[in-house]
Amino acid sequence: MPDENGSRDSGRTDVMELWRGWLTETERQWNTFFNEVMGTDSFGRLAGGYMDAYAVIQRGLNQGMDRYLNTFNLPTHSDIAELGERLHNIEERLASIEANISNLAAASGVTTTASVTQLRPARTRRPRSTNSPKA
Amino acid sequence: MASVRPPDVNKLLEAAQGRVQRNVRRAQSGLDLLLAREQPPVGVTPKDVIYSRGTLRLYHYRPLTNEVYRVPVVFIMSLVSKPWILDLTPGQSFVEHMLRQGFDVFMVDWGIPRPEDKRLKFEDYVLDFMPRCFEQVQKATGEPDYSLLGYCMGGMFGLMYKGIYPEAPVTNLVCAATPVDMDGMGLFRRWSDRAHLDVDRVVEAMGNIAPDLMLRSFEMLRPMDRWMGYVRLIDRLWDPTFVYGYRVMYKWTTEQIPFPGEVYRQFIRELMWENKLMKNTLTLAGRRVDLKAITCPVLHVMAEHDHIAPYPSTRPLTSLVGSDDKEDVVLKGGHVSLVAGKNAVARLWPKVAEWLSERSL
Numbered sequence: 001m002p003d004e005n006g007s008r009d010s011g012r013t014d015v016m017e018l019w020r021g022w023l024t025e026t027e028r029q030w031n032t033f034f035n036e037v038m039g040t041d042s043f044g045r046l047a048g049g050y051m052d053a054y055a056v057i058q059r060g061l062n063q064g065m066d067r068y069l070n071t072f073n074l075p076t077h078s079d080i081a082e083l084g085e086r087l088h089n090i091e092e093r094l095a096s097i098e099a100n101i102s103n104l105a106a107a108s109g110v111t112t113t114a115s116v117t118q119l120r121p122a123r124t125r126r127p128r129s130t131n132s133p134k135a
Numbered sequence: 136m137a138s139v140r141p142p143d144v145n146k147l148l149e150a151a152q153g154r155v156q157r158n159v160r161r162a163q164s165g166l167d168l169l170l171a172r173e174q175p176p177v178g179v180t181p182k183d184v185i186y187s188r189g190t191l192r193l194y195h196y197r198p199l200t201n202e203v204y205r206v207p208v209v210f211i212m213s214l215v216s217k218p219w220i221l222d223l224t225p226g227q228s229f230v231e232h233m234l235r236q237g238f239d240v241f242m243v244d245w246g247i248p249r250p251e252d253k254r255l256k257f258e259d260y261v262l263d264f265m266p267r268c269f270e271q272v273q274k275a276t277g278e279p280d281y282s283l284l285g286y287c288m289g290g291m292f293g294l295m296y297k298g299i300y301p302e303a304p305v306t307n308l309v310c311a312a313t314p315v316d317m318d319g320m321g322l323f324r325r326w327s328d329r330a331h332l333d334v335d336r337v338v339e340a341m342g343n344i345a346p347d348l349m350l351r352s353f354e355m356l357r358p359m360d361r362w363m364g365y366v367r368l369i370d371r372l373w374d375p376t377f378v379y380g381y382r383v384m385y386k387w388t389t390e391q392i393p394f395p396g397e398v399y400r401q402f403i404r405e406l407m408w409e410n411k412l413m414k415n416t417l418t419l420a421g422r423r424v425d426l427k428a429i430t431c432p433v434l435h436v437m438a439e440h441d442h443i444a445p446y447p448s449t450r451p452l453t454s455l456v457g458s459d460d461k462e463d464v465v466l467k468g469g470h471v472s473l474v475a476g477k478n479a480v481a482r483l484w485p486k487v488a489e490w491l492s493e494r495s496l
Contacts, residue, residue, distance in 0.1 A: 020370070027363040034358045039325055048331030054348070055333075055340035062340075081250035081342075088189055088251055095188050099267075121198045123205040123278065125237040127492035 157373040164378045168368075175383045178219030180231045182242075186271040190246025193268045195275055199234040204495035206306045207239040208282040209272055211265075211289035214398060215349065217390055218244045221286060223475050224383050229484055236488040238495070239276060243268050243289075253342035253396035258420045260398070261295045269303070280304035282491060286311045286474055287444060291412065294426060294456075299419060301428035307494045309434045309487055310452060312444045312470050316413040317406050319447030322356055327407045334403045343393035350391040356442045380476065387471075415455065432460035434490045436483055438473040439465055462490070 037043060066076045075083075167173055186193035210230065212218035221242065222230040233240050243265070248255070272281050283305055285293035290313025297305050317324060326332070337344070354361060364381070371377040411417035417424040433456050437449040446465070453461045464486060468478040 016370075023363060023366060027359045030359045031357050035322060035356075038322055038355060041325075044325050044328055044331045047326045048328075048333070051337055052333055055336045059340040077250070084249050085251035088249075091189060120276075121200060121239075122202045123239070123276070125200070125202040125204045125492075126496065127489075 160375065161372040164372045164375065168378070168382070174386070175224055175379055177224055177383060177386065178217075178222045179225060180222050180228055180234065185241075185275055186268060188264065188267065190249060190252065191264055191268075192244045192246060193271055194242045194244060195272075196230055196234055196240040196242070198239060199231070200237045203237050203239045204492060205278060206280055206282055206495035207241055207272055207276045207278060208233060208284055208307075208309075208491060208495070209269065210240065210242040211283060211285040211292050212242065212244055213286055213288035214245055214248075214260075214394060215288055215392075217247075217387065217392060218242060220387050220471065220475050223387075224379075227380075227383075227475065227480065229474055229479065232480070232484045233488060236492065238488070238491065241268075241272050241275075241281075247392045248343050248395045250342055253338075255395045256397045256419075257295065257401050260292060261299060261419055262422070265292065265296050266300075266303075280306045282307040282309065282495060284309040284311070284487070284491075285313060287313060287470070289313075290452075291315070294412070294429070294452075295417070295419065295424050297429045297431065298417075298424035298426045299422050301425070301430070305431050307432045307434070307491060308429065309436070309491065311436045311483070311487075312438055312441055312449060312473050313435070313452060314444040314448035315452045315455060316448050316450070317410045318413070319445055319450070320407070321442075321445045321448075323352075323443075324407060326352070327403050329408050332403065334400055338396040338400045342396050344396060344399050346391040346393050349394055350389065353388075353391075353443065384471070384476070413451065413455070426455040427457040429456040430458050432494050433458045434462050434464065434487065436464045436466060436473065436486065438468045438470055440468060441470045441473065443470040460494075 038047075062077065066078065069076045181197040182194040183197070184192050185195045210218075210221055212221065222228045225231065230240055230242065245260070245264075269281060273279060281304065283293040283297070285291065285308075290310030293305075293308050293310060294313070294315070297303060297308055314320060327334075341348075364385075368378070368381050371381075405411045405417060409416075412424070412426070415424075415426050433453060435449070435452045437446055438444075439446060441449065450463075453463050466473060466478075466482045466486075468482070472478040473483055
């Protein structure tokens with residue numbers, strides 16, 4: 001005799017599986033539909049128009065905010081970006097000095113590698129397969 | 136008259152207990168999600184930053200084996216997203232897998248572009264940042280050569296670098312989901328058509344391309360994914376493994392980063408509109424990216440159902456390079472499941488590790 005509870009459970013599972021299958025199929029169909037719509041020239045024009053509008057609004061907001069912040073003698077986004085750029089240049093110069101010192105140290109035989117990377121494992125590993133290297 | 140057997144009370148109780156437990160788990164997971172509690176750890180494989188410059192970080196992962204292959208492997212991330220997709224979470228990390236297989240692993244993380252990075256161009260990445268990183272890899276390993284593994288746009292960087300510096304000691308080049316033929320980019324190609332998109336106006340107004348705009352454009356490729364994802368989550372809320380995986384991937388998807396403005400302009404003009412990588416006519420700072428000059432072994436892994444870098448856009452890659460030892464692998468899955476998740480664990484990771492191991496001696 002089949003287990004009454006078990007068959008009820010498997011029946012419920014089947015329904016859920018059917019529903020999940022339907023969900024996946026529905027998702028695929030809707031995605032295909034939207035992709036077809038969004039692949040048209042008119043949608044392309046619409047997207048381009050949206051990007052244009054986004055750019056115009058962004059520019060307008062930036063300019064408005066700059067005026068507002070200037071009135072209150074506060075730094076604007078471009079001021080902060082400029083400061084960031086100057087910091088970036090300083091970092092670049094420091095990196096360049098660091099690289100030069102490192103090169104000089106290497107030339108004079110001083111090791112500058114970080115201690116962590118000095119704990120190196122042996123670089124002798126071979127693949128498990130017996131195939132000869134192709135390189 | 137046949138006797139009717141009474142229902143087994145113990146079984147009924149067990150079933151009821153199972154239902155209650157499942158619903159308790161469902162409620163608990165729902166609360167965790169709503170309150171953003173117990174965020175899964177991501178990108179936590181132990182590593183050292185061995186080089187940094189601006190937002191760029193070069194990571195050296197700590198080896199997990201006593202013996203490693205002679206040639207180190209350098210992961211190059213895309214500019215589009217955060218790099219921890221390649222080091223997702225313990226037990227589900229591509230980086231961790233490669234370390235366990237005995238590779239010495241590095242990763243170039245471009246970081247989150249700052250407003251001032253809007254001026255960065257392909258030239259900065261390929262002719263300046265990448266060579267400096269590889270010098271550091273050489274110093275850290277003491278080995279002259281290295282393998283490159285680029286994901287998505289990272290693969291394009293690998294191709295550009297090796298195409299400009301054919302003499303560079305790149306032992307192997309692995310490209311995963313790397314588009315080269317922009318005519319095959321599907322909806323992205325249509326949306327960015329020069330008839331519709333005024334790229335100069337966009338870049339000049341925005342500087343870096345806003346993360347929200349990037350995220351929405353990716354989501355529009357499969358508009359139902361997010362909503363169906365929510366439905367599936369509610370359905371499987373009782374399953375901790377599913378919820379964990381969902382949270383990790385949701386975090387990665389929604390943590391979109393800005394895209395450097397000048398690179399965007401170049402990408403649209405030179406790659407999308409002119410398709411210069413495919414035509415082998417791309418130049419950076421007057422130097423030609425000659426893909427035919429790439430003669431090192433090349434492995435190219437593509438996803439069959441990739442909606443971001445569709446199969447037609449990735450397929451021609453190996454036909455463009457001059458290598459004799461080259462291999463195309465088409466795996467089931469999408470753009471992300473190619474490199475992360477159960478699909479990747481079973482398919483991509485073992486393939487890459489096996490292919491590189493024979494060529495990293």
